[in-house]
Amino acid sequence: MEASARTTVIVDNEMRVQVQGEEITPEEYHNEAGWTLAGERMSRLRRRAPANGMPDGSGGSQASPKSKFNKNVRASVIKAARMPAMPLEESKIVVRPRGGLDIVKTGTTTVATAILAAAKITSEESAADTICPNTQQNIMVVSTPNENNAARYATIHEISIQGKLYEVSAYRTAPHDTVKGVIKGIPTDANAEELDRNIVNERNPLAVGAKRIGSTTSAIVVFQGPKVPNFVRYGVTLIPCHLYRKQIDVCHQCGRVGHRKDVCPTPTIKTCLACGLANPKEDHSCTPKCKLCGGEHSTGDRTCKAKYKMPYVVRKRQWVRRQAELQLLPESDFPLLDKPSAVQKSRTPSKNRAPKSRDSSKKRSPSHERVGWVDAAKGNNTRSAQKITEAAKKDDMNKVREANETLRQENAALRTTINNLSREIAEIRKLLLCNNESPQRPTPSSRETEETSTKNQEAAVEEPAQKKRAIEAPRKQKENDRNDNLEAKFEARFTKLEELLTANIAAVTAMKQTVDNYQAENINRFAYIERTLQPIDED
Template sequence: MEVIVEGEDLPPELFSEDLGWQAAVARRSSNKATVARSFETKMEGLAPKAGGSAGERQYGDRVKRKVIKAARMPPLPKEDAKIILRPRGGLDVSRVGVTAVGRAIMKASGIDEAKANSDVIRPNLQQNIVVVSTPVRENASRYTRIKTIEVASKIHEVSAYEAAPHSACKGVIRGITLSDGPLDLERNIVNARNPLALGAKRIKNTGTVIVLFDSFKVPNFVRYGPVLVRCFLYRKQVDNCYACGKLGHRADVCPSPNDVVCRGCGSSNTDDHHQCTPKCKLCGGPHITADKICRQRYQIPYVVRRRRWEKAAEASGSKDGDNIAWSPLAQECKGRSRSKGRSHSRGRSRTRAGYRSWSRGRSRSRGSSRNTAGSRARSRGRSGSRRRDGEVRFETRSRSRDRQHGGQPSWADRVRQGAAEKVTRGSPPECDRDNERLAQLERENKEMRDTIARRMA
């Protein structure tokens, strides 16, 4: 009796070895045609709590930005598969040369140069790793199977795995039983109950599991079998070497693993009885570098930075598809005009049922005007508008501080001249001119359509 089950065949190497997120990438590509329903999400506990003095926080932010900026590399194609190769055995990529490492990788993969024309090998000298980008799945499988490379007549072990795909984020669930293997994790998480889940991996021998989602949002809860488990956004730590004590790379790819230093004070050749006063290189606090209590040990996740950019774009009105808000017509009609002069003003207005509005403001100018007594004049104005029989009337009443002392009228009073301005229509002249231009454009468009219709007939 034959039983046919819907799905796709996976090669044995996908589930027999830890090749990173290769299975998740394959599962995501097969599900591209389907639209998964998303959860309503809310982010909690993303940023570490503020603590310490302002100087320590600024110092930590500055050091962390410097480390992250040094590890930043040119972007790679988003749809390509990214393979991370971590050389071990003290291989220094910057010292031996990036071209020598690239040739060694191509030789170990066994890929012909003709088939690797679209592949890109990008070394990261700060992290001492190599990233390979390829649009061909067969080449990606070959790169992930690399175990050793030969550089300068010396064999170095390599840990190769596939990185998470673009436009995906990671979540963390805790308290998972240690007896559950990789197959149990996939079966309990990657199913129809969690439509956005692409894969799951355990962090070493702990009860913490990383879940990859096909979205820029992490759900608050994940179904692990029938159990509802709380899910948090995954935050990447700042790379810190436990061997040489430097920031920017990890201990497994340290170019000088024999130069062991103290993580607290940075002293070398220490023994078991070494005592020191630790100082963190990230935040400057009295603890070892990147300790669990360090408030600068985590990087800001990309999804958080992306949402901040979107909120900033919405606030400034420069978001894509919102160009109408920045047009001159909308700016004039909304009355959002910014003056580049040297005058500053602030005011307060209130409206009663749309018929009466009063505003009271203060204005000051950098160019001072002095009266006969030599004192600087400042003016406070009060203006109001009343609506009667479809007519808008703007009235201005001003008073000067100098008048309280019996002085002459101020510069603002002389400019206003005490005259009231009448506007017989309910809209400013700028909007009237824009309305006329819009009407003219509509007439021209109508004439153009009629002309095209006649010629087509």
Template sequence: MEVEVEGEEITQEELTAERGWHTARSRRRDGRGGKNSSPSASPQTQESCSRTIPKKNVKAQVLKAGRMPPLPKNEIKIILRPKGGLHISKVGSPTVTAAIFHATKMPLEESQEDTICPNVQQNIIVISTPHPHNADRYVRLKSIHVNGTTHEVNAYEAAPDNTTKGVIRGIPLTDTAQEIDANIVNTRNPLALAAKRIGTTTTVVIAFDGPSAPRLVRYGATLIPCSLYRKKIDICYHCGRLGHRMDVCSFPNNKICRGCGSRNPDQDHQCTPKCTLCDGAHPTADKECAAKYKTPTDPDRDPAPEQAVPDPNPGRDPGQPQEDKQPQKRSSPIPSPKEEGPPGRSYRAAMGGSIVLIYTNLRPATLEWLADYTPDIMKALEDLKLLRLSDG
């Protein structure tokens, strides 16, 4: 549901409102539809990550354990984050499901098409429903009653499938939520579905339709750079474990040191920190840790368009197949560009001319070496009748 790459760091709690990304879903339904993203892999059950896992597999195992099964496409996804130390795997998923239905007072016949899937690793509940009125009931949940204990829940609607979150900064604090939405979600930003301020900061997160986000966003009449949302591996700053966040921690009395891994350290505990993810000299998943991001590099968001390969036989009938021509054998080997000539000067830079290929049936990819050859070598190639030099 999110694209995690290089950009601004934000947390799920910071952009959570009472209705989450409800506006993004409604605007897409009104005509901004997109293709559905491919389903995730099968779920895996795993206890919270500790230092008994081999270091080289820590990140992979945490990511694998947190994956969700494929949920129905085009349905509304609601996230429930239980508080108060509720341990979903110990309580049992059916018990949690019954508590949710009891809290919403939803009849059985109205919930038969809904899907409730707990994520044991992240200690959250994901609800998928095709009915908007059911989604509204789930979002309004404030607490659930499980085994005689009432647990507060933070419920919000997730961004629709096949959306990407981008971040812009420097938005005045005086701008209201309605003004922010009006300045971003308009015809000048055709991919923008919804926009929300992050807490009380000047940073705004935007949900874009599709698998990529633009590099620039128009905020009213202002053009502002947009960076991609950085999705991180969850780390609990309360118990020190990987895989879940502090607000849903189910280990309030069983802590480990993020620096050395010792259990239940004293308040005066001192150690030499070593990251579990990257072995760096810092606490696990610290701010300076590059391994905490799920996607290590920023993919090219604006790839150059592919250039069409010219037809080597422009005069032939398009319906006729091309003739297979065997390349002619060279009388002598092609000299290496490193053998002679001034370094750093290509033929084009030195001569100011263009290259006219004699063998037009050669593929362009095989001729990339021409740009790095010096004038002397290019003259030798001309003598070999491999190309002809022109003054254009």
């Protein structure tokens, strides 16, 4: 279970998540060697069973600003404080130089050499180590895979640069696959060993380290994994636990944002946190203005919400939820007409609702993005911002109706063509049947009649009998040959016509089936489009 109580608010159509937690400064808990015991316990847990750690990400705030001024200042400060990626499994030690040491002017190489000399680590022993400066916070970060080197780095208290000693504060950071929580109500007389014994035990299986915040009754508890439990057992007492929230550093000496007072490179300059006046008088009056949010309070005040950073674990969970929700909205396979619009994806069509008139001063172009459940889950109540205007809705409806009418006219033309082809095929079939019933050869009776008439004509001419027989024989042969040729040609032509007719019938039948299917599909398609394009009341 998560310990952080989230409050979702809507400001300027943007969702903001406020995470409940404790406001503390790093000076209150960065003492001695830092999270040495927590690092050792996490190393044992990794060797025992690899933890399902989440990939680390760059630090940075995801809280939504209240103004453009707020956004620009926060973004520039957070971006400048980001560190390059370092091996996750290595130990990290933060070295904070004091006494006005400016690591930029002094030189990061010079400061790194002084750190190695103070830790008494040779160049051979530090071959695998990495020392990286954070110029925004004016600190040095050491990354080493060697536990012996990490312990020696964490014990240095001063460094020497050009013969001058500078006090430093070195401490270990919490392991990368952990998260911090804050508890209250710890007895003031409990020492570090008692605090660790009452929290880091089998009753709190995720706890790997605990440390008091200064001399207060609050303590920071480091947990394995990306979640903070709602409660922590301190001995036999169940104490509520809240997620630790980081905040943007504000120097109470020079008034600049990005570093703290203990590492200020200009300790001789005193600046008013309210108005930014350098070296002000004690009794001067001013109008406060926050550099982070532009509000009427001093920079970094406890009431300023812009100074808090959203923890990485919270941003990671939100990103995972958004990805899971987006997977529930796959792209539709339904073919779209022209460009898609957000209203065509609406899941709540309404036919009986009358469209509301929109103010002419609010002109928006049609949205071409999918409006899904993710936007509704953000609680921003901006469905109207994702819909197109009423005029655009009517235009889309007219386009759909025109396209539907065009398809219907095309379907009617195709049906007329099919009917004409069907009538022609019927006439061809009737003609072929009539030709098939007509006599193909002269009947014997007609042939005998023809021969009798020929004999009578020949007798009238009074030709000799032998000459008559000589003429009659070739004539009969020629008639027979001509009849045979006509019959063969007719049969061949009839066969060809029959094949063409069969092919035409098959083609027309397939065409008719295709047109029927196409018309049925279009009817369903445009009925669905007309339903989804109905105007929706904007409550």
